[in-house]
Amino acid sequence: MKLSARTAPLLILAVLLGGCQESAPADPAVDAGAPPAPVASAPAGSEEAIADAGAPGDATPAPAASGTPAFDIDAIPVSDAALGEFPYFSLPAGYEPMNKPVEMDYARFPFWTGQGFEWVEGRSYEASIDAADGKTWSEFELRKNLETLLTGVGAVKVTSSKIPREWTDKLEDDTTQGHIDGLGDIYNEAATVYVLRRADRNIWVHFVTNSAMGNWIIMETAPFEPTAKLIDASAMKRSLDATGKVALQVNFATDSTQVEPSSQPQVEQVVQLLQDDPSLQLSIDGHTDNTGDGQHNQVLSEGRAASVVAELVARGIDAARLQAQGYGDSQPVADNGTEAGRAQNRRVELVKR
CATH class of the missing domain: 3.30.1330.60 (OmpA-like domain)
Structure with missing residues (x-):
């Protein structure tokens, strides 16, 4: 083929440029038609995972990320740390119950695990939390104190995450069992949950706070013991x-x-x-x-x-x-x-x- 005076320089330039570029090795997976590597997902229960789970109001709760194990109480080490009388834990200096704490001999409450609700039955204590007179409220200070207290006796933090709307929508007044003072604003704030596992019982702590107040529930598991006695x-x-x-x-x-x-x-x-x-x-x-x-x-x-x-x-x-x-x-x-x-x-x- 005979090249014209105009096309010859252009063709030579293209060949030179092509020869300067190092070709990348072929990707066997792509060539074989395999799917691309999966994108890493956020941990189950995290705010990122919740955001990815779907818009608020979805009818079905999003499942846990693939490969994420379900909550297993047996995986938590047993603690034999010395404890006082129930409810075992007290608020740090400068913080106090907003109203008279409520205790129930036998109650039921859904503790959030980051993946779903763990329904726990037993003795319960709950209170709304406020700063004492003259004390400036500090959400960080309160959280830090409680975390130090609880982990110091062997409690494990199960989660600190917002409960997805599709899960809170499942709760009604009767399913939260009247725990008004301790529930907190779980619809807008993260729920922090700890478990202290003992040889004879488990102690659960639910904690919710914001920039103005806090709420917590302490519950220890116990078998139900009927108190009703038959009168003929x-x-x-x-x-x-x-x-x-x-x-x-x-x-x-x-x-x-x-x-x-x-x-x-x-x-x-x-x-x-x-x-x-x-x-x-x-x-x-x-x-x-x-x-x-x-x-x-x-x-x-x-x-x-x-x-x-x-x-x-x-x-x-x-x-x-x-x-x-x-x-x-x-x-x-x-x-x-x-x-x-x-x-x-x-x-x-x-x-x-």
């Missing part, structure tokens, strides 16, 4: 004849009006009492201890009394023979300052009409 129909009749009333220790789900299955035999004895004396009419009166808000306790006692009435009616007792009343914590029969006293105050009374 004849014993109830004797008490009604002598005093006009009889107290029953009926078990309910924590902060709920649902009668526990363990109390169904007691309900059956009340049915027997009413069947043995068709003229007997009863007021079913609900009572609580003084843990928590008074108005809440009033509503709770009313609901529990109504639940017992519903159980009796479902077993064939005429509703006209029964009425339900609630008295909240206004009529204690024992000292609310002790666990045994609070257990006695949480009762259902049958009162002859």
Whole structure:
């Protein structure tokens, strides 16, 4: 082929430039059609992972990153550090509960693990946290003190991350079990969770704070021990004849009006009492201890009394023979300052009409 005077210099220049460039070695993976290497994902539970999980309001919670193990309490070392009395931990100097702390003998709470909720049952303590008079609030100082305190006795930080909206949307008033003072603003702030594993129990700490206040819950696991004792129909009749009333220790789900299955035999004895004396009419009166808000306790006692009435009616007792009343914590029969006293105050009374 004959080159023109114009094209020859251009062709020579192109050849020279091409010869100066070192060719890169071929990528076997790309040549073989293999997929590109995966991009590293953020740790499960981190704010980056939460941001990648989808827009708020997604119907299904995003799964943990591939390969991330699920939370395993057995992976946490057992600590035998010396502890005092429950709730074991106190606030640092200059910080105090905003209101009277709330203790429950047996409660249930969802602790965030960074991947999901770990439902824990047992004894609980909770409080809102404020700076004492004359003290400047420091979120950093409070966090640093609590971290030093907890890790110093062998507690392990499970997570410190925001709970995704698709998880908080699963929570309702009944599932948080009335933990108002200790819950904190989990919808906007990170939840920090520690676990102190012991040979005979586990101690969980939930902590939420912002630029103005903090909230925390301390809970130790414990097996459920029913306190309800069966009073048979004849014993109830004797008490009604002598005093006009009889107290029953009926078990309910924590902060709920649902009668526990363990109390169904007691309900059956009340049915027997009413069947043995068709003229007997009863007021079913609900009572609580003084843990928590008074108005809440009033509503709770009313609901529990109504639940017992519903159980009796479902077993064939005429509703006209029964009425339900609630008295909240206004009529204690024992000292609310002790666990045994609070257990006695949480009762259902049958009162002859």
